[in-house]
Every structure is written in structure tokens, then in C-alpha cells.
Amino acid sequence: MQLTQAAAARFAAGLAALWPEDERSGPLGLAVSGGPDSIALLLLAHAALPGQIAVCSIDHGLREAAAGEVALVERIARERGIPFTALSVKVGPGNVQARARAARYAALAEWAQEAALGAVATAHHADDQAETVLMRLNRGSGLAGLAAVRARTQIEDSDISLLRPLLGWRKAELAALVSSAGIVPAQDPSNTDITFDRARLRQHMADADWLDPAALATSAAHLAEAWQALAWYAELDWHEMVMRCDNADGTASYAYCANVPRLIGIETIRAIIAALGGHASRAEASRAWDRLWAGHNASLGGVLGVPGVERVEKVGVQMRVWRFGAEPARGTIN
Template sequence: MPARFAADLARLWPEDEREGALGLAVSGGPDSLALLLIAHAALPGRIAVASIDHGLRPEAAGEVALVERIAGERGIPFAPLAVRLAPGNVQAEARAARYAALARWAGDAGLGALATAHHADDQAETLLMRLNRGSGLAGLAGVRARATIEGSAVPLLRPLLGWRKAELAAVVAAAGIVPAEDPSNADPAFDRARLRARLAAADWLDPVRIAASAAHLAEAWQALEWYAELDWHEMVMRDEEAPGFAYCANVPRIVAIETILRIIRELGGHATRAEAARAWDRLWAGENASLGGVLAVPGVERIEKVGVMMRVWRFRPEPARGSVN
């Protein structure tokens, strides 16, 4: 197993890119404890561990202590992290706070990368949930094998996406460790827990193959991002007469949506992909669109560098309410 893990990790984090130890996010559950054990065997002396108390359950402090003991027995540097959540969706806020704390820890400790224990069963659940919600390509790409945490340059790695949950549980059992169990993982109040139970009962579904499909979708998403970057540089021009941008909208809708989102960000606004998609629909139909504090106006203009008439959409900050143009 250490050799398999080392190979999976090398595909995401080549040896010649490594500067600093690999940081592991370990909750005390079977998946992340398996990550700790396998990574320790594969990279002795080159890992560090953090465990987070979200302040949501009284058992959490004991789970952090469990991870500290297991890391300490193996001489692995350990950091306990505590976060407090902002009001709102508990799971979303917990995720945001957790990754922000991990990014700070990685920076302070000089780590080269962070790894989490997401596995094939997690990926299969994510893809099926998002299919059921009608997600676009960005969502269907699932949990990325390699990403970065927002606001951080530290690579975020998921080297276990080709591993089954049962394999990981067996690693922990073989080490004689009794892992912590988060009751929310089986709580039918959560969509993921209900899907997990159904997926376990559907033996004709193969989570590893479903996870592979998510990886193929992630490759398609990378290609789309590449095309959107090209579209930004080739087809978006800063408007010299007024603060804003002119966009020669001549690409497929899915690419244009990414370009619209980038224009909105550049003008200091924020919009979701769904909002950008609705704006594209309006602009394509010749109607003005407003999103993220930005007004977009469609038109047709002659573009000098190509010498032809093209669809041009102009974006500028919306005037403050009550102002007179």
C-alpha cells in the first residue's frame, strides 16, 4: 500500500515540485486515519498532521486528542486547530472555516502541500448528488484531485480518490486502532447520508468507475478553463472611454459564461454561474443584463482588427441608485 500511495501522490505532486512536508487533515475518522497511516509508511519523516475542532460536538475534543496520540506515537508533528463558524449553512460554513484554518497552518508550518482523505466512495456520492441537482460541468467534475484553497497557493491534494472506503477502514483495523465515528455521516437528515445508504445497497454501481468518470469530467473542465482563458485574452478589451470592458461574444455559451464571470470579478462584482448563464441568455436575445453590480449592454459593432461585424457586449459598473447619468 505505501508504494501504491506514493505512486498516486507522485501523479498529483511530482518529486521535483516538492518543497516542504506534506500536511494531512485528519479528523479521527477511519478515512483520514488511514491516510495518516499510509502516508507515514510511504513518507516517513516527511508529513505533518492537523486535526480540527469545529466546536459543533462535545466529542470533537476527544477526537482531536485521539489523532494527537496516534501522531505522537509515530513521531509525527501535530497541530490542533480550533475554528468557530459564522451563521448560515452549517456544513458549508464548517468546510470554509476548516480549509481556511488548514491553509494558515500550512503557511505557518512551511508545508509543501496539503492532503485530505477523500476517496472513491466520496467522489461517487458527490457526482451522483450533483447529477441529481442538474449541476453544470464545473460541479460534475466533482472533488478535484489537485486544487488550491482560496486565498492560498499551497496545493490541495486528494491522493486517495482511487481507493475504496472499505480498503481504508481495513488499514485502520489492521493497526488495531478504533476510529471515531461522526454520527452525521449516517444521519438521514443529510442528503449525502441518504445517498450513501442507497449507494451501499446498489451493488451494481461501482464507485471507482463513477469516480473515474468524475476525473474525465474534470479533464473536460480543465480544457474549458483553458479555452476561457484564451477567450479572455483574445476577445475582451478594456473600454478606454468609460470604466468597463467590451466583449466580442463569439464562443459557445459554456465558455462565454466563464468569461462573463471574469469580467464581473474584474469590475469588483460577484456573480454565480447560474446568474452569468441567465445574463448570457438575455444578452444573446438582445436584452440588457444586470448582475453583480455590473450592467451589460448588447450590440453589434465592426471590429477593426478582424474587419467584420461582430456581436459585442459592453460591461460597466451600474450607476448608484438615485444617480443621474
Template structure:
């Protein structure tokens, strides 16, 4: 093992970095699939903090083998006296991987609330992070995407803390932890299916021995810090440069004094659209910014934005001022 620490001590230090002892108000919930990575998470957490963990395993109803994998996790948990909860979810139609992820995290948040857990941890590791970074680089992702999976965040639409304490660990190190415990993990065949972008990236990464997944993961962490700084500035921009601007009929609108770099303005645009009940992607907001910056009206997410240049009293200079209103309903026949 790296860093000269026993695995349990190393894990405890990594966990403390993302979830300090003085912030812990309940047990740590673990999402465990039965694969080698998540079983290693279970074993490491049990060794580092016995009696303060709980395990959930999710059957998405997509593969007949899943029930057996849940049973494996139940057995491993039961042998160690770890509270275990099996969860079955229904995956909505559409992009199977994306819908399965949404269903999984929603179920984990509900489980955490019901059990009074302090946080939930998943087994994402350095190789996962490296794959994610390379995939998103290949897609031309912006800073938000290049930041990869975060070591600490919250599950969407909940207050549940989500931790990924294994981002400094290699896949092979986690497999060694499971092998040392004499456990035979389950293997999901989709992890070898080259129809998936991630699998092709994984195979290419394995052949490129000059690429270091741990350093790629560190780069993603650095990008995440940059994204955190940008988000802080976008919050400031929202409070300082966006004003509620009701129309003559009392309808909600916003006026935005746009004077920040494009990447920050895009975040502010997205927030305005959301406040007005719409939804847009960052790509759509970027295209709207380009139109507005050029002095042209823009429409996105059911919101109409109209640009002008005005003297703004609070700053004492002329600047771009963009006004946002819900788009009027289309007339019949159009």
C-alpha cells in the same frame, strides 16, 4: 488490496501522480479528523514517507465529541513521532456544513504557511467522489460541479497546494488499513444522519451493487479534464476578446466580443463581473448570457451589460459586442 501493490507502495504511487517528487519543496501536511478515512491517510503517508509528514486536526466547536477525536489523532501521531498541531476554528452563522468547510480550509492554509509545508492532503476517496457526482447530477450541475473534487488544486484565497491522493481507494479499503493497525477510529454521527443529501445518496449507492464507485470517480476525473480544457479556452477568450474600455471619466469598463460557445462565455462574463468588483453565480451569468444573446440589456452583480452588433476590426466581421460598466448608484427614494 487492489492493483497488486502493498498499501504503502500503492499510496506512494498515487501521491506521486498528483505531487511528483521534483515538485516537493516541504513536508506533506495531513488533515486528520480521527475518522477511519483520514486515519488511513495518516498511516499510509507515514509508511510511504516517514519523517516527511505533519498532521493537523480541527475542532469546529460543533460537537462535544470533537475534542476527544482531536486527542485520538494526537495520540496516534505521537506514537509515530509525527509533528501534530491541534486547531480550533469558529464557524460563521449560515449553512453549517458550508461555513465549517470554509473555516477548516482557511485554517489548514494558515497552518501550512506557518509550518512551511509543501502541500496539504485530505482523505477524500472514491466513494466520496461517487457520492458527490451523483448529488450534483441530481441537482442539474454544470461541468464545473460534475468534475467533483479535484485530485489537485489550491485552497481558496491561498497558494497552498491541496491534494487528494486517495480518490482511487474505496472506503472499505481504508477501513482495513486502520483495522490492521489495531486502531479504533472515531465515527461522526452526522455521517448516518439521513437529513443530509450525501447520507441519502450514500445509502442508495450501497444498495445499488451495479454501480461501481471507482468507475464513477473515474468519470468525475474525466469530467475534470474536460473542465480544465474549457478553463483553458476561457482564459484564451479573456485575453483575445475582452478589452479594457474606460469611460469618459476614467472609470473602468470592458468590451467583450462574444463569439464562443455559451459555456465558455459564461466563464468570461464571471471574470468581467469580478474585475468590476461584483459577484455572480454561474446560473446568474447564464441568464445574463441569454438576455445579451437576445439583444437585451442585462444586470448582474452590480454590473450593467449592454449588447450590440458591430464590425470588429481585429477579426474583420460583424459580431456581438457587449459592453460592461458598474451600474450607476440608485437615486434616493428608489
């Protein structure tokens, strides 16, 4: 059974909002696991973009059934004349779901580059988004975390655009599309394994009929817009209030006129640390901000921040100026 024209048009409109036609430089790659959500993504994209998609399915080597799921996706793609690629990844020890996610996205980025794809899409939907928001609220996440799954971003350590065109769709809608096509999707047992936080939350949400996943997903979209605005201001802060200094020994340091709200300053501190070759999480940068604001030195990511007050010529007034440079080696006496 063919998808309805209304469903295909809805998907095409949502995709165009994320990925305008004049920005497209190659086919759309689809990450398809064999579950109902990702098969629905395949069916919708095939209806909306015939001849302009490619499909990839990844075996993480964690379950015996995974090879069969990859084969299912291959059959569905081949029946529709869609280019298909099967990949295998190795998942390192530690947090299995986090490691699998990192390995998966690294493999997708490599595939996209080799296949000259214009972007990659995944099947995250409104119910996934609602779960993510609630999990992060429960963990005390800040604005960046509460913005949850972004509709458009980039795969980490690559320039590949990552799209989530199904964030406005409910899981039940997607399952119905797959069922109407006569396809029996795979079911990943980890989705109901309550040893995983997400599966446990999903179970509780099913019993809380007063929760509206679509409304939670909408709130996440609003938070993402707020985060985008904050990130824009932080970029402006970097360009306007951070000055690079070239030291006599050939190294660089930075002077930061810290005169913005704390959330923005945290992002600027992270940018300074990165410019000096280090790395700092938002939690680490927030602790550094608090120390510097209180008049204490802050050390993080191999960088030392020293607070002070100086007259800033460009504005002609005394300002809080924090100077950042490579942290001296331990035992160094000034």
C-alpha cells in the same frame, strides 16, 4: 503492523502524479479527523514520505466527542514522531456542514502558511466522489459541479495546493488498512444521520449493489479533465476577445467579442465581472449570457452589460460585441 510495501508504493505513485517531487517546497500537511479514511491517509503518507509530513486535526465545536477525536489523532501522530497541530474553529449559523467546511479550510490554509507546508492533503476517496457526483446530478449541476471533488486544486482565498491522493481508493480498503494497524478509529455520527442529504444518499447506495462507486469516480475524473479543457479555452477567450477600455472618468470598462460556445462565454463573463470588482455565480452569469444573446441588457454583480454589433478591426468583420462597465446608480438619467 506495518503497511504493505505495495500499499505505500501505490500511494506514493498516486501522490507523485498530483504533486511531482520537483514541485515540492515543504512537507505535506494532512487533515486528519480521526475517522478511518483520514487515519488511513496518515498511515499511508507516513510510510511513503517518512519525516516529510505534518498532521492537523480540527475541533469544530459541534460535538462533545470531537475533543477526544483530536486527542486520538495526536496520539497516533506522536507515536510515529509526526509533528501535530490541534486547531479549534467556530462555525457560524446557517447550513452547518457548509459553514463547518468553510471554517475548516480557512484554518487549514492558515496552518499551512504558518508551518511552511508545500501542500495540504485530505482523505476524500472514491466512495465520497461517487456520492458527490450523484448528489450534484440530482441537483441539476453543470459541468463544473459534475467534475465533483478535484484531485488537485487550491484552498479558496489562498495559494495553498489542496491534494486528494485517495480518490482512487475505496472506503473499505482504507478501513482495512487502519484495522490491520490495530487502530480503532473514531466514528462521526453525522455520517449516518439521515437528516443530512449525503448520509441519506449513502444509505440508499448501500442498498444499490448495481452502482459502482469506483466507476462513478472515474467518470468524475473524466469530467474534471473536460472542465480543465474548458477553463483553458475560457482563459484564451479572455486574453484574445476581451479588451479593456479606460474611460475619461478614470474608471475601466470592457468590450467582449462574444463568439464562443455558451459554457465558455459564461466563464468569460464571470472574469469580466471580477475584473470590475464584482462577483457573479455561474447561474447568474448564465442568465446574463442568455439576456445579452437575446439583445437585452444584463445587470449583475454591480456591472451592466450592454449588447451590440460592431466591426472589430482585429478580425475585420462585424461581430457581436458586449460592453461591460459599472452599473449606473439607481435613478441616474442618461
